[in-house]
Amino acid sequence: MASVLKNAVRLATKTLHESSKSGVKATSRFFHFYSPEPCHPIPDKLPKWMSAEEAVSVVRSGMKVFVHGGAATPMPLVNALAQHGLDSDLNGIEIMDMFLICQTPYVQPEYKGIFRSNSFFIGDNCREAVNDGRADFVPIFLSEIPLLFRRNLITLDVALISVSSPDEHGFCTLGPSVDCARAALQNARYIIALVNPNMPRTFGDGMVHMSHFDAMVQEDYALPEYNSNRTTSEVEQQIGRIIATNLVQDGATLQMGIGNIPDAVISALWSHRDLGIHSEMLGDSMIDLVERGAITNAGKNIHPGKIVGGFAVGTKRLYEYMHDNPMIVMLDIGFVNNTSIISQNPKVTAINSCIEIDLTGQVCADSIGTWMYSGVGGQIDFLRGAALSMDGQGKPIIALPSTTQKGESKIVPVLKAGAGVTTSRAHAHYIVTEYGIASLFGKNLRQRAYELIKIAHPDHRETLEKEAFARLKCMPSP
CATH class of the missing domain: 3.40.1080.20 (Acetyl-CoA hydrolase/transferase C-terminal domain)
Structure with a gap:
């Protein structure tokens, strides 16, 4: 029975053909015996370790890319993606995010036409771009953002996420930002994980086995801090x-x-x-x-x-x-x-x-x-x-x-x-x-x-x- 189950999972974990739109080879996250739950190990699958520049090179014109938000924003991947967009003469890439607390380059005027931010919550990073018409905003209840991914109303080509370091069993966590990132990675065709030793390892729904990642990048950088110097009146x-x-x-x-x-x-x-x-x-x-x-x-x-x-x-x-x-x-x-x-x-x-x-x-x-x-x-x-x-x-x-x-x-x-x-x-x-x-x-x-x-x-x-x-x-x- 175990061998039958293993073979069934292998068959279900099929590689998508390279499409004219994306050119990305990705692992299907639909399983006959499992939900898109990212916690179980996928047999005989390990991600490839590479640089941030190599990892984001899979992004092509017209793709939809999710960016992990809050304190977990993977800035090395974001910066590499922005440069990749310029160097490769890309266009029409849609960036989906929720409350980024870092300044993101892709919303700047020089990236117009290459990237267009589509945010579920406006932060300091994109407020000017939204009001200048260079970026979009989706009015939506926070509780309903995961439904966009789970109901395939938004199909994600690539997800850029941050995770804590893998443990001895290969498990990482989404650290301080599970929110809608879990639904995004469950439904993205290709997942790039930034491993940061400064990411806290947290309990709850953010547990992800590294076999669900297609590429992993190692970077050691301090997490962004939010309003650390503010005082109350x-x-x-x-x-x-x-x-x-x-x-x-x-x-x-x-x-x-x-x-x-x-x-x-x-x-x-x-x-x-x-x-x-x-x-x-x-x-x-x-x-x-x-x-x-x-x-x-x-x-x-x-x-x-x-x-x-x-x-x-x-x-x-x-x-x-x-x-x-x-x-x-x-x-x-x-x-x-x-x-x-x-x-x-x-x-x-x-x-x-x-x-x-x-x-x-x-x-x-x-x-x-x-x-x-x-x-x-x-x-x-x-x-x-x-x-x-x-x-x-x-x-x-x-x-x-x-x-x-x-x-x-x-x-x-x-x-x-x-x-x-x-x-x-x-x-x-x-x-x-x-x-x-x-x-x-x-x-x-x-x-x-x-x-x-x-x-x-x-x-x-x-x-x-x-x-x-x-x-x-x-x-x-x-």
Whole structure:
């Protein structure tokens, strides 16, 4: 039986013919006896070790290439690919990525026509290119990105990923970024793995056997750090204190987005007990709460005792803390951000930020008018998970300073022309500024305007009240 199974797997692991489009010989990842699970060893298959330049030479014009994101962005491969595109006079290569924190050369004007970035979340690396029309953005819930690959809505020719060093059994991990990378490598025709000894070896869904790679490249370089020098303002600290004191209960399961406000909340939770983490993103600030004993994950129903994340971005301290740490599990983002999974945890408290909110509760978090800034991400995934928390104690929270750095109100009569509605007025529950909490759930438009004006900056309340009357044809009131 064993020999029959082995032969069947060999037959299923067939080499694709070189096509006129790509010229790539790749191993099919469809198995009759296995799903596209990348954890099992493929019999009689080993990747070839080569330089970054040799590895990316398989990329041809018109291909779709996935680039691993976050702290796992394989910059040596990215740089080699950019140079390969120039040297080989390539064109029409589409780069798929999700939240890169490194500056990527292929979005620069000199690469126009050779590469076109198509991002699922806009980062600093591609924001200018997207708004100049040289790159694309896909509005999509973070939880649904893996479906694009698994349903073959996007067929990937090549995946560029970073992995930790193979262990004695040939297993690597995707380190701090499992997110949608796992689905990408499961469905890519050709996989190039960058082995970096600085990549933390993590537990969870990121385990990959090296036999699934077609090429491997060895590079020793420091992982990119994200906002390592940022400081929180007094306004942000006040927002953090308000949330921690009034909305976060002992035993709560926390999700926090990116930014200073989530970090400010974390810094105000030191006296809390038995907190849990189930979050798309993990950062440095959680480490102090674990070491202080505030985070134990003891009451969680999903992976009790474990910190659950999809990707992690932070400093070297975070990456070293994650290495071989069985308390942290990095999982497929389709699981982490699944609303029905999130809602099973106790007292789910989702804390996210935004750019502006109108007087009816419509939240814009991805653009400033028509100028694209970030993306949909997992905001709705977790706001809904918290709102539908099975114990009825979930807290969906949007937190923002009352004004911009220029002193303009972030609570506005109407969103800017062209602004995206990331979170609809029906999804908005708790809105927090440095002036307090507005509870919108179950409130009508007149009541919502009243609640939001109360937490607006005092300099703007009179104007907002007049604008609310002009819009609603009645005075805001409780």
